[in-house]
Amino acid sequence: xxxxxxxxxxxxxxxxxxxxxxxxxxxxxxxxxxxxxxxxxxxxxxxxxxxxxxxxxxxxxxxxxxxxxxxxxxxxxxxxxxxxxxxxxxxxxxxxxxxxxxxxxxxxxxxxxxxxxxxxxxxxxxxxxxxxxxxxxxxxxxxxxxxxxxxxxxxxxxxxxxxxxxxxxxxxxxxxxxxxxxxxxxxxxxxxxxxxxxxxxxxxxxxxxxxxxxxxxxxxxxxxxxxxxxxxxxxxxxxxxxxxxxxxxxxxxxxxxxxxxxxxxxxxxxxxxxxxxxxxxxxxxxxxxxxxxxxxxxxxxxxxxxxxxxxxxxxxxxxxxxxxxxxxxxxxxxxxxxxxxxxxxxxxxxxxxxxxxxxxxxxxxxxxxxxxxxxxxxxxxxxxxxxxxxxxx
Amino acid sequence: xxxxxxxxxxxxxxxxxxxxxxxxxxxxxxxxxxxxxxxxxxxxxxxxxxxxxxxxxxxxxxxxxxxxxxxxxxxxxxxxxxxxxxxxxxxxxxxxxxxxxxxxxxxxxxxxxxxxxxxxxxxxxxxxxxxxxxxxxxxxxxxxxxxxxxxxxxxxxxxxxxxxxxxxxxxxxxxxxxxxxxxxxxxxxxxxxxxxxxxxxxxxxxxxxxxxxxxxxxxxxxxxxxxxxxxxxxxxxxxxxxxxxxxxxxxxxxxxxxxxxxxxxxxxxxxxxxxxxxxxx
Numbered sequence: 001x002x003x004x005x006x007x008x009x010x011x012x013x014x015x016x017x018x019x020x021x022x023x024x025x026x027x028x029x030x031x032x033x034x035x036x037x038x039x040x041x042x043x044x045x046x047x048x049x050x051x052x053x054x055x056x057x058x059x060x061x062x063x064x065x066x067x068x069x070x071x072x073x074x075x076x077x078x079x080x081x082x083x084x085x086x087x088x089x090x091x092x093x094x095x096x097x098x099x100x101x102x103x104x105x106x107x108x109x110x111x112x113x114x115x116x117x118x119x120x121x122x123x124x125x126x127x128x129x130x131x132x133x134x135x136x137x138x139x140x141x142x143x144x145x146x147x148x149x150x151x152x153x154x155x156x157x158x159x160x161x162x163x164x165x166x167x168x169x170x171x172x173x174x175x176x177x178x179x180x181x182x183x184x185x186x187x188x189x190x191x192x193x194x195x196x197x198x199x200x201x202x203x204x205x206x207x208x209x210x211x212x213x214x215x216x217x218x219x220x221x222x223x224x225x226x227x228x229x230x231x232x233x234x235x236x237x238x239x240x241x242x243x244x245x246x247x248x249x250x251x252x253x254x255x256x257x258x259x260x261x262x263x264x265x266x267x268x269x270x271x272x273x274x275x276x277x278x279x280x281x282x283x284x285x286x287x288x289x290x291x292x293x294x295x296x297x298x299x300x301x302x303x304x305x306x307x308x309x310x311x312x313x314x315x316x317x318x319x320x321x322x323x324x325x326x327x328x329x330x331x332x333x334x335x336x337x338x339x340x341x342x343x344x345x346x347x348x349x350x351x352x353x354x355x356x357x358x359x360x361x362x363x364x365x366x367x368x369x370x371x372x373x374x375x376x377x378x379x380x381x382x383x384x385x386x387x388x389x390x391x392x393x
Numbered sequence: 394x395x396x397x398x399x400x401x402x403x404x405x406x407x408x409x410x411x412x413x414x415x416x417x418x419x420x421x422x423x424x425x426x427x428x429x430x431x432x433x434x435x436x437x438x439x440x441x442x443x444x445x446x447x448x449x450x451x452x453x454x455x456x457x458x459x460x461x462x463x464x465x466x467x468x469x470x471x472x473x474x475x476x477x478x479x480x481x482x483x484x485x486x487x488x489x490x491x492x493x494x495x496x497x498x499x500x501x502x503x504x505x506x507x508x509x510x511x512x513x514x515x516x517x518x519x520x521x522x523x524x525x526x527x528x529x530x531x532x533x534x535x536x537x538x539x540x541x542x543x544x545x546x547x548x549x550x551x552x553x554x555x556x557x558x559x560x561x562x563x564x565x566x567x568x569x570x571x572x573x574x575x576x577x578x579x580x581x582x583x584x585x586x587x588x589x590x591x592x593x594x595x596x597x598x599x600x601x602x603x604x605x606x607x608x609x610x611x612x613x614x615x616x617x618x619x620x621x622x623x624x625x626x627x628x629x630x631x632x633x634x635x636x637x638x639x640x641x642x643x644x645x646x647x648x649x650x651x652x653x654x655x656x657x658x659x660x661x662x663x664x665x666x667x668x669x670x671x672x673x674x
Binding site: 039043274343347348350 | 467468469496498499500502531532533534535536537539560561569570571572573574575576577578579596
């Protein structure tokens with residue numbers, strides 16, 4: 001019984017601290033390097049089920065969170081509140097893509113040019129965790145969460161539009177239309193059981209996406225607007241356990257544990273790479289994420305502030321630098337985008353290594369916070385010029 | 394002193410002639426070809442290997458060269474195609490030797506439209522010579538259409554010999570890159586199922602031959618233009634290795650036998666042998 005309790009507590013800790021994917025990735029890396037044949041056989045058997053079916057539930061949950069954030073009382077409800085993070089996200093994405101493409105072109109590796117959507121990715125969970133750990137509660141958390149949502153949405157749209165399929169059928173668009181009609185009908189009929197929506201409307205949409213050349217991992221997103229929902233506050237990734245989102249009629253409640261298992265499998269299936277010589281593709285992704293994104297985000301926010309937008313209350317430039325660094329970690333979404341952009345092969349391996357290596361963004365974030373003396377490192381503030389401290393207040 | 398010098402010269406030239414011996418049967422009706430990988434540097438080693446190939450072509454008139462990817466490194470403007478491909482192999486091109494390229498990770502995908510590479514504007518393709526069918530894959534992106542294509546092409550082929558080549562090796566003892574196991578778990582079952590006999594790859598800048606794996610003989614010939622000296626470690630699968638100089642491979646297919654000879658930049662034979670064709674099950 002003690003063993004089960006320990007496992008339960010460890011699982012709960014991993015879930016609460018966004019450690020499921022990093023733990024799964026660590027296991028995958030060890031497995032791939034100790035028993036490559038068995039690992040890649042396992043990964044090849046599960047890749048489709050996890051990346052194309054399982055991840056549909058993950059993106060449904062993300063879509064639900066975004067939708068609720070746009071409801072009255074939600075973090076994205078007014079454009080005024082969300083403008084600066086959106087500007088930061090767009091600027092960061094442009095910066096990341098520019099740095100990625102420049103790095104690839106500098107090495108004349110045109111094969112990698114198509115990989116630019118990978119650097120749109122921000123691991124929202126990890127970024128949120130870093131910011132919470134370093135800067136505590138306040139405007140920084142929703143700021144980085146909104147940035148992650150917008151950046152990943154840009155990447156998902158690009159990937160969704162560029163997805164190539166060998167399974168194109170005319171029935172695809174028809175099934176999408178039917179799936180939407182069914183979802184509306186279920187809403188009108190006041191069907192409150194989430195699984196009915198997912199199984200009937202979701203299945204039709206999945207096949208519709210698959211046969212239309214769209215990435216089927218996004219198939220449940222159109223179902224989400226027809227599901228029961230309630231407003232989501234600023235603490236986007238950390239709602240209290242007994243709020244409206246804990247109702248059995250809420251998607252988050254229904255999918256919370258299944259999605260955690262899916263994310264574990266996702267990391268297991270996708271994160272394993274054999275430690276080979278590092279090719280240019282493996283460098284290009286971190287260059288885009290760790291260099292281009294923070295620069296792009298800070299430049300975009302600076303220009304916006306110069307044009308009249310105001311920084312959120314109690315959020316200064318030093319905190320913004322820490323947020324920009326935290327957003328450089330693409331990890332989970334980077335892995336997903338890599339598998340969506342590149343098919344199996346050596347280039348995908350390079351891109352995966354690159355996405356995994358952006359975990360270095362954690363060190364960058366801590367180093368930035370330490371050097372700037374913010375949040376947990378506030379004690380170092382005496383090293384910072386007084387004028388900068390005032391501007392933060 | 395002069396006499397001693399003359400004797401030494403004679404011994405040296407006799408040794409050089411011996412080093413450049415052809416070990417292949419060189420039969421009149423056989424299919425003869427050469428294999429080079431990772432060659433397109435435009436540097437001296439590539440030119441040296443090219444000269445050896447020309448030299449051997451005089452005695453072993455191979456009609457084609459299979460290119461295992463990384464056909465051009467770095468910039469790939471028209472003048473680079475001249476410096477990194479046309480110049481080093483000009484005598485072969487003028488002699489009518491045809492080159493059939495696979496794409497490597499350093500290759501610009503537009504190479505598929507470069508006529509001397511004979512790719513026909515596609516990333517993966519197949520062609521036959523006598524009783525041998527070649528299957529050229531793009532191991533950079535093994536997407537679903539390519540997987541479906543290779544399975545169909547292998548299934549349809551009734552040729553005696555099936556030879557696949559692509560850039561990333563399914564088996565390699567190279568320390569820098571090693572085996573591409575994710576590709577192996579996808580491709581090898583198809584190769585076994587449809588009776589592929591031999592697979593050539595590059596990527597690791599060494600020469601290596603493996604003991605037959607599930608009935609298939611694998612070659613790594615990725616030292617056609619640059620070398621990673623001492624980069625290969627021995628494993629229980631190793632049949633032969635050479636990582637002390639750049640190299641290329643000469644191949645002759647005659648009936649049920651495939652003869653091979655790996656040659657170094659100086660013309661020395663570093664490996665040779667025969668692969669017997671498996672009887673069809």
